[in-house]
Amino acid sequence: xxxxxxxxxxxxxxxxxxxxxxxxxxxxxxxLVLDGGPLGSDxxxxxxxxxxxxxxxxxxPRFHPSFRFEExxxxxxxxxxxxxxxxxxxxxxxALVPIRELHPATPDSLRATEGDDEWADARPLLIGGAVAASxxxxxxxxxxxxxxxxPMARAIRAAHQMRQPGGGA
Amino acid sequence: xxxxxxxRSGAAKxxxxxxxxxxxxxxxxxxxxxxxxxxxxLYRRYLARVYSYAYYELGDHHAAExxxxxxxxxxxxxxxxxxxxxxPSDGEGASTFRVWLFQIARNEVAGxxxxxxxxxxxxxxxxxxxxxxxxxxxxxxxxARAAWQALGRLPGERRQAMVxxxxxxxxTAEIAGVLGRSEGAVRVLIHRALKSVARDMGxxxxxxxxxxxxx
Numbered sequence: 021x022x023x024x025x026x027x028x029x030x031x032x033x034x035x036x037x038x039x040x041x042x043x044x045x046x047x048x049x050x051x052l053v054l055d056g057g058p059l060g061s062d063x064x065x066x067x068x069x070x071x072x073x074x075x076x077x078x079x080x081p082r083f084h085p086s087f088r089f090e091e092x093x094x095x096x097x098x099x100x101x102x103x104x105x106x107x108x109x110x111x112x113x114x115a116l117v118p119i120r121e122l123h124p125a126t127p128d129s130l131r132a133t134e135g136d137d138e139w140a141d142a143r144p145l146l147i148g149g150a151v152a153a154s155x156x157x158x159x160x161x162x163x164x165x166x167x168x169x170x171p172m173a174r175a176i177r178a179a180h181q182m183r184q185p186g187g188g189a
Numbered sequence: 190x191x192x193x194x195x196x197r198s199g200a201a202k203x204x205x206x207x208x209x210x211x212x213x214x215x216x217x218x219x220x221x222x223x224x225x226x227x228x229x230x231l232y233r234r235y236l237a238r239v240y241s242y243a244y245y246e247l248g249d250h251h252a253a254e255x256x257x258x259x260x261x262x263x264x265x266x267x268x269x270x271x272x273x274x275x276x277p278s279d280g281e282g283a284s285t286f287r288v289w290l291f292q293i294a295r296n297e298v299a300g301x302x303x304x305x306x307x308x309x310x311x312x313x314x315x316x317x318x319x320x321x322x323x324x325x326x327x328x329x330x331x332x333a334r335a336a337w338q339a340l341g342r343l344p345g346e347r348r349q350a351m352v353x354x355x356x357x358x359x360x361t362a363e364i365a366g367v368l369g370r371s372e373g374a375v376r377v378l379i380h381r382a383l384k385s386v387a388r389d390m391g392x393x394x395x396x397x398x399x400x401x402x403x404x
Binding site: 090093 | 377
């Protein structure tokens with residue numbers, strides 16, 4: 021490949037990169053917003069690249085593991101965290117405490133809160149296959165929701181917690 | 190509000206200390222370094238992203254869970270060694286923690302893949318879980334399946350770069366950090382991958398639509 025052609029390819033890649041920056045910054049319907057925008061009509065950007073970028077940005081699903089896995093891993097991390105504290109805290113009893121219990125429900129600026137997740141948009145979200153083993157029977161549920169913000173998501177989480185031993189009344 | 194920190198590059202040509210915006214995750218990271226139980230906030234923030242990345246790469250929920258678990262346990266146990274290295278070019282919202290986290294995830298996925306070689310695993314494009322047959326979601330489902338399958342047919346690094354860009358929405362600079370490549374190389378990687386996916390999905394140059402219909 022000649023130097024000129026390589027430079028041309030790199031320039032094209034740079035233009036594509038700028039387009040992707042704009043595309044991915046716009047939610048939830050990048051295809052609608054960018055079609056008539058300045059980048060949408062940039063003649064130096066291939067129409068095919070534009071089209072497939074829009075499609076991937078809106079159609080590629082995201083995956084969330086089962087809530088059971090999420091809570092199990094949280095517990096394991098709590099155990100690891102507790103074991104990390106033991107050598108430091110002289111005289112510590114070393115009892116394992118679930119992370120949630122270390123964080124009361126009071127507002128905490130250091131916790132990830134609702135609306136904090138910049139990943140929340142209108143894309144499809146597919147719950148991991150392991151959820152089939154959960155009491156919710158949501159195997160393969162194909163849901164387009166705003167995670168943590170939709171009433172449905174909250175209801176599912178609440179229902180799941182109710183079913184956990186000691187998770188609620 | 191972005192505070193500032195001194196950043197020193199490991200590369201010889203960039204060895205001059207520079208002022209960089211801090212990692213957007215820094216308060217959470219510092220809290221977790223002081224008190225490991227505080228790692229939960231980082232865990233909750235990045236769980237789905239890491240899991241998505243692992244699932245796209247491995248095409249198996251159980252393998253993705255294993256890689257995800259190993260990633261977060263490794264991140265927690267090594268958090269004291271994490272050092273922020275945000276660069277101005279990473280942008281205002283750059284998160285070097287997440288670059289570091291995805292580096293770990295990439296290694297864990299590679300390890301999981303090595304272990305999985307002993308047992309047959311379907312290619313990513315063939316493992317789409319059948320969703321609930323909701324009529325309203327059917328079209329969307331088919332589109333997602335087609336996009337996913339096209340991505341699954343890309344070779345290794347191109348696919349990884351595309352997943353990190355489109356699913357995890359990392360910047361080019363962050364992907365360069367994860368893959369250990371230059372930003373220019375990542376840009377070219379993604380550009381070529383897009384052209385390849387466009388061909389694969391039958392997106393025409395003229396209309397920009399897919400075969401037989403418009404986007």
